[in-house]
Amino acid sequence: PHLQPESVGMALSRMRGSYPKPTTNAILSFGVHATRNAVELNDAQAQTFLRRGIFDYDALDKADDGFVIVRHKGTPLGCGLYLDGRISSQLSKGRSMSGINLQDAPAVSRAGATKP
Numbered sequence: 001p002h003l004q005p006e007s008v009g010m011a012l013s014r015m016r017g018s019y020p021k022p023t024t025n026a027i028l029s030f031g032v033h034a035t036r037n038a039v040e041l042n043d044a045q046a047q048t049f050l051r052r053g054i055f056d057y058d059a060l061d062k063a064d065d066g067f068v069i070v071r072h073k074g075t076p077l078g079c080g081l082y083l084d085g086r087i088s089s090q091l092s093k094g095r096s097m098s099g100i101n102l103q104d105a106p107a108v109s110r111a112g113a114t115k116p
Helices: 024-033 043-050
Strands: 013-016 019-022 038-041 054-056 066-072 075-083 086-089
Touching (some): 019 024, 019 066, 024 066, 024 075, 038 043, 038 075, 043 054, 043 066, 043 075
Parallel strands (some): 038 066
Antiparallel strands (some): 013 019, 054 086, 066 075
């Protein structure tokens, strides 16, 4: 049978409630270049995020309430929901990780190359 594509390309975001939510593929592909609504986590926060947890975060004017790109050492990890000074991980169960040690993870530059 002849199939007609509904759309071509990668979805960048979807509406979830009041806020557009970036797709995981968009975050992983382009999140290293984001300059707004992107937050950098320390090791403990990143481990909580990867376990699909919720934690306090002071965005210091780096992010507005809504979905944010979450990074650790410059590497995009996924999408978080930032509301009232807290980030809630939006990772799917299939992408979550427990027991991972991020302290020795290499940093990534905005150009995508790892830093020593």
